[in-house]
Every structure is written in C-alpha cells, then in structure tokens.
Amino acid sequence: MGPSVNDFGHDPWWIILIKVVLVFAICVVLTLFNIWWERRVVARMQHRIGPNMHGPFGLLQSLADGVKLALKEDITPTKADKAVFVLAPVLSCVPAFVTFSVIPFGPTVTMFGHRTPLQLTDMPVAVLFVMAIASIGIYGIVLGGWASGSTYSLLGGLRSSAQMISYEVSMGLALVAVFLYAGSLSTSEIVAAQDKWWFAALLLPSFVIYCISMVGETNRAPFDLPEAEGELVGGFHTEYSSLKFALFFLAEYINLATVSALATTLFLGGWHAPFWIDHAWAGANAGYWPLIWFFGKLLFFVWIFIWLRGSLPRLRYDQFMHLGWKLLLPCSLGWIVVVAVVRMAAIKGDFDPRWWMFAIGLVVTAAVVFGTLRRPERPADIRPTTGGFPTPTLPNGGAVRGAARPLTFGPADGVPALPATSEEAS
Amino acid sequence: MSESDQPKKKRSLKEQIWDPVAGFGVTFTTQFKKPVTEQYPMQKEPTAPRFHGRHQLNRHPDGLEKCVGCELCAWACPADAIYVEGADNSDEPDAEGNSQRFSPGERYGRVYQINYLRCILCGLCIEACPTRALTMTNEYELADDSRASLIYEKQDLLAPLLPGMEQPPHPMRLGDDEQDYYAPEPRTELFEVPGRETR
Helix, strand or coil, rough: CCCHHHHHCCCHHHHHHHHHHHHHHHCCCCCCCHHHHHHHHHHHCCCEEEEEEECHHHHHHHHHHHHHHHHCCCCCCCCCCCHHHHHHHHHHHHHHHHHHHHCCCEEEECCCCCEEEEECCCCHHHHHHHHHHHHHHHHHHHHHHHHHCCHHHHHHHHHHHHHHHHHHHHHHHHHHHHHHHHHHCCHHHHHHCCCCCCHHHHHHHHHHHHHHHHHHHCCCCCCCCCHHHHHCCCHHHHHCCCCHHHHHHHHHHHHHHHHHHHHHHCCCCCCCCCCCCCHHHHHHHHCCCCCHHHHHHHHHHHHHHHHHHHCEEEECHHHHHHHHHHHHHHHHHEEEEEEEHHHHHHHHHHCHHHHHHHHHHHHHHHHHHHHCCCCCCCCCHHHHHHHHCCCCCCCCCCCCCHCCCCCCCCCCCCCCCHHHHHHHHC | HHHHHHHHHCCCCCHHHHHHHHHHHHHHCCCCCCCCCCCCCCCCCCCCCCCCEEEEEEEEECCECCCCCHHHHHHHHHCEEEEEEEEEEEEECCCCCCCECCCCEEEEEEECCCCCCCCCCCCCHHHHHHCCCEEECCCCCCCCCCCHHHEEEEEHHHHHCCCCCCCCCCCCCCCCHHHHHHHHCCHHHHHHCCCCCCC
C-alpha cells in the first residue's frame, strides 16, 4: 500500500517546494524540541526538573539559547585558516539537512488535491545516499578542527574522524542485512517490505549493531570522545563561537534525528502503526495518521540516546576502537553470511524463513551483547620496565630533576662528606 | 607490591553481564521519582534554624549596643573580613547636651564593618564575641552588584529597635553600672571547679 520508487518525481513544483520547506522546518523544530527534551529527561534521571521557565514546560528554552548564541560575539582566531574556518560549519550542517530528504514520513496522501507520498524524494540507492552524504558531514568536523589552528581542536577533529569512519563501517554492514532481506535500497520500499514483520525482529543482530554504531556515529555519550569536555575542552569546536558554533550544534542534533529516523525506517517499520494497532483500526496506516507513529518511534530512539547519556560513563579510546573493530565488525560480517544463506535456502527450499531468522538472530544478539559487556582481560603485567607497553625509559637521575628534586639533607658544601652519605652518593 | 602481582579474581557471570547494565535501571526509575529541586526565587524554603547567614549586632533591652569594641571578632576572623574601631563612652553630655554613651561600660564599637566579599560565614566571630553582641541571622540573600555595597557598615548590621528600646546614645537605663546589664546575680557556682580555689 505504500509508495514505491516509481511514485516519485511526478509532483508539481509547488508541492515540492512545500515539502522542502516542511522538511527544513521539521529538522529545525525537531532540533529545538530534542534539545529541550534531552535536558528535561536527563534532568529527571538526575532527580532534577530541567529548564522550565521559558514558555510552557520550558519549551522555548532552546529557542532562547539559540537567540543568545546568535547575538554573541563571533571570534575568529588569528591562527585560523579563515576560509575553511567559515566553511566547515556549513559543510557539516548542509548534509545533515539533505539526508532528511529521503526519509519517508508516511504513505501517499492527498496534499492540496494532489496524490503525493509524504517523502521529499526517493531513489533506488536512497540509504546509500544517506551514508554518502553523512560522510561529507565528517569533513565539516575534521576541517573545522584543522582550520581552528588549535591543538585541542585538531585532536578533537582527528578523534572524531577516526571514530566516525570506524563506526560507519559497522553501521553500513548492519544495513547490508536489511538490503539483502528487503531486496532494495530505496527507503520507501524498505518500509513497504516491513508491512508484516519489522526488521528489528527479523534482523535483531543488525538492529543491535546499528543502534550501537549510530551512537558512535553521532558522537553522543558514551561515545562522545571527540567532544569530551573534560579532556578536550569541547574538541573540534573549541574555537568556534556564536552562529558558527550554533551550526555545529544544529548539525549534531539533526544527525541525531537522522540516525533515529533511519533506524525507524529500516528496523521499526517506518511509519507503520506499532503493536498491531492497524488490526484494530483499519485507518491507522492511511492519510496523515502515520506521522504520529513515525515521530513516536523517532522520539523513542532519541529517548534511548538520552537514556544512554544519563547512564553510561565515557569510553576510553582503545575500548571504543576495540568494540567497533574487533566485535561489531566481525559480528556484522558473520551475520550477513547467515542472512544470505537463510534467505537463499528459503527461496530454493520454499519455506518461511522468519522464525528461523528470529531464532538465529537471538543467539547472535546474545553473543554480541555478551561480548560488549564483557571487559577484556587486562594484560598480565603492564609495568613499563618488564616488556609491557612501550613507554620510554626514565631519564638519568630519575623522573624528578632540577629544582623539583626532593631535598636531601647531607653535609654542607665544602665540608667532607660523612661515610654514610658518600655511600649513598656513589 | 603492585596490583599485577596479586592473584587474579575470576569475575562471576553476574558481575560480567548484569552489573554493567544495572545502572540503566537506576536512571530509568529515577525518571519517575519526584525531583528534589526547590523553586528558589518563587518559593523560598526556610533554612535550618542555626544556618549561618548575615551577621547582626544585638542590643540590650534599653536599646544600648552590646558591642564593646574589643575587636576579638576581627582577630578571630580567618578571612580578615571584619574591621572594628573602638571608642570611649562618656557620661558627660556633649556641647549640644546629648549623651555620649552607646553601650554600657567603658568602650563601644565606633566603626564596625563586615566585608561580605571576604566573609566565609564560618561563625568564628560569633564564638569569639564575649558579650553575645555579634550573632548570625538566617538571611542568606547577600548578592549585590558592587564591591562597596557589600561592605556592611554598623548601621546595616545593628538589630532593629524593638518596643521599649531607645536609640542610643543615651544614659544607662537598667542600672548604675554595666554589671547590672550583664549579670544581675553572678552565678559563681557555674565556674567553680572542685579542688580549685575560687575568689
């Protein structure tokens, strides 16, 4: 019943304009809402109330913060590379908006007398398009860190690039299973393929791996190493202020919404009504109603993000890389093989693979979760002198030299040393 | 002996699997508990009864000041926030016929300043005060926007005149000398220590 790729590209220009403006507005409003929601929820998790002064329930707090940011002094460091410094926030913000253009918000509806899908556009490689555009956003962060001419920014930018590239790999591989099963990369068709069973149930390991890597991809706690306030003073945006900083902030929160929307689309049935509501109420999946289910699911994911932030401490860099490269990546690869085999066997042997997928998926997920939670055993000996980690040897005279050397109360200068102290000196 | 020398403890399955995720339950349930936040500027909660707030210079029942200008509070202050200048009382009226007595006894605090930019509200001055002239109130809203206004002068610190009190300077109303103000019937038994000779 949902639209397919062929249904796109027939709209008059003014319908497209309306959709573009709507998508833009949704991104901005969703950002303002998410900031408020995050602050409120994380406050409740910490026994506080959170912002409650501006507007009803403090809803206008993020708007006020945005206005304040815009009115602040815009500082460009003298050592900064001016052109790149200005370009970087734009480069990270624009792709964030663009990715939302292929997210399906609902089925085909009647908009001012025209039948049109509730989705700006779709293409046969829509999810690939999202991944590609999201990668451009990384350039914004890396270039921003580099162009600032500051060590903190550079470190933050480098860490960010390493992190996002690492997690994009496992993220992409988690999506491969979806492509295999849906037989399409078009978002609208992937949603249509989840008419009966959500991919979160059929492809549980992919869902779990995607959920973990989307947190890494958006630089959110517990994977917020690039911005780690205590360590890097804000990371790549240390030197940014005023509207340029606001653009980075905006991009970060749109990305948060994007990965949540993508998770909804690819794993939680997109705009389909949850919990078999459509069985009880036939109209649940028609007209504009699916917007409720879509945004409900999206905000559920945002809430998961907030919950993670409220519960977990930041990971160490090596733990983070260990998780991404040594656990999520091999598990994704193995799972893709399983999906391909079961899918092929189902087609050749003509049986229903769903319960099989669910059962195998449960086992693989248990393995992934177990591996994630288990701390790797520490190496037997980490003392630097006995062949542990390659640390440089201590300089002659010990670690503390010069004026900082601890005082020793021996004989005064010019007085012959006592036997005991001369033994120490030698 | 370093950590690595000790025999390794094998972690149980609960420690490996459950403990890392137990924190999620804490944050989840806390969401539905009542927050502890106080709506401070709109809704002011009373402080603890012995809260260390702004200081107050107390008065005797007839309105004379209790402060004798001894400067013990200033000496006790670890933050050097108190400045006191004492002066002599006199029972001789001045040229205009006004009394020159501000407190019972010989001396009174002519200048009394507390610098609330320095004060840490520790209360050592209160302990040092021999006449209970200096005490602390529960008032805690001490913020201001200039340095000068945060140096409280004597008139800012003095307790208000209650009914029956008279604005000093005026002669002693409760007796002929200061002993009538402090200890009408000295309770020497409080200070007696067994085995020590008392005067």
